[in-house]
Amino acid sequence: MLFRAHADGRFELDGRVLRCAIGKAGVIAGADKREGDNRSPLGTWVMREVWYRPDVYPEGPKTALPVRATRREDGWCDAPGDPNYNRPITLPYPASAERMWRDDHVYDLVVILGHNDDPPVPGMGSAIFMHLAREGYPGTEGCVALERADIEAVLAAAKPGDAVEIVAE
Template sequence: MTRSADIEVTANPGETRGRLIFGAWDFPCALGRSGLRDDKREGDGATPIGLFPLRQLWYRPDRLSPPATGLPIRPIAQGDGWCDAPGDPAYNRPVRLPYPASAETMWREDSLYDLLVVLGHNDDPPRPGAGSAIFFHIANEKNGVLQPTEGCVALRLADMLKVLSRCTPQTKMRIGVP
């Protein structure tokens, strides 16, 4: 398979599951609990529509070896967080925990963030309230059904490893746009 430039993510309006297509691969994916939205807002549970660069792969070194990928890689450490407080200067940026404003914990007990790719959504520069912590990560699966995310795109681990193996710094994720 050749390396493809864009990862395509599609869904029917209002649905929390969709398809992630990358070259010849086509995988089921989980989307935000509020489906896809053009006007992403902090806490709305929607996956933003748009074309987003893949900034960096983060991984849990105590659970996984660094996967094969062309993306920049960073190990997740205990104390890593991601600021989701719209009024804070570090909004939609990594922070060290404890942090004085609201921040998501990156070192999770579940496996959802064992691998995650930071998507270039609302980060250049961040606009307060336009959404934070939009990642491509491992899906939560119950009885074979991918569960909705809080606004991210998620795949089963084996599928994500395949996709990562073909990603380069030029790869972008195209969500809900032709």
């Protein structure tokens, strides 16, 4: 199945249109994506794995996708010069890394999208996820964000090999 996130904030799920947030600076061609540009990369990105907070989802999310319980020490390297760029790491870490266990709960459910990961190219964007939206759907740093019930519905429908396509129109 292909899920579509539109630059205008629409997200398609089984014929329904949901609301989503994308990069606060809009979208950009996947090959032109750069670290820190606050843009969502246009293209089709396989849903690799779901990370979830076990204190929020004790039984894990309902999905056929591979799942992993997030640990307090989990991070994601966003330092282009580091050999673990755009890879999960354990905190503390000597290079720049995003904390995956967050107090704001936007990462209670995170779908790792297959952007710039096979292999990662330094500087072409890291940590492109689908995660929970903040209230009011403000723009993200490049991710796709959905309301909790909506991301749960996407996960319930998703199968291994499914993808999120980020489109301009």
